[in-house]
Amino acid sequence: MKPSELRALSADELKQKELDLRRELFNLRFQVSKGELSNNMRIRDVRKDIAKVLTVMTEKERGIKNA
Numbered sequence: 001m002k003p004s005e006l007r008a009l010s011a012d013e014l015k016q017k018e019l020d021l022r023r024e025l026f027n028l029r030f031q032v033s034k035g036e037l038s039n040n041m042r043i044r045d046v047r048k049d050i051a052k053v054l055t056v057m058t059e060k061e062r063g064i065k066n067a
Contacts, residue, residue, distance in 0.1 A: 001049050006056040014060075018053045021046055 006014065025046045031037035 001052060003052055003056060006053060007059075009056075011057070011060060014053055014057050018050060018057070021050045021053065025050065 006017070009017065025043065028037060028043050028046060032040070032043070037043075
C-alpha cells in the first residue's frame with residue numbers, strides 16, 4: 001500500500017482502513033499463537049500499513065501538503 005493511495009482517501013475511509021488492518025493484525029496474532037500462520041512477514045507488513053494510515057491521518061489533521 002502506497003502513501004499516495006492513502007492520501008486520496010477521505011478521513012472516514014482512512015479510519016475504516018485502520019480498523020480493518022487492526023482486525024487483520026489481531027487475527028494474524030492468533031494464527032501465530034496456534035501455529036497456523038505460514039507467512040510471518042505478513043504481520044510486519046500489516047503493522048507498517050497501520051503506521052502509514054496513521055501518518056496520513058495526522059498529515060490531514062495538520063493540513064500538511066505533500067508533493
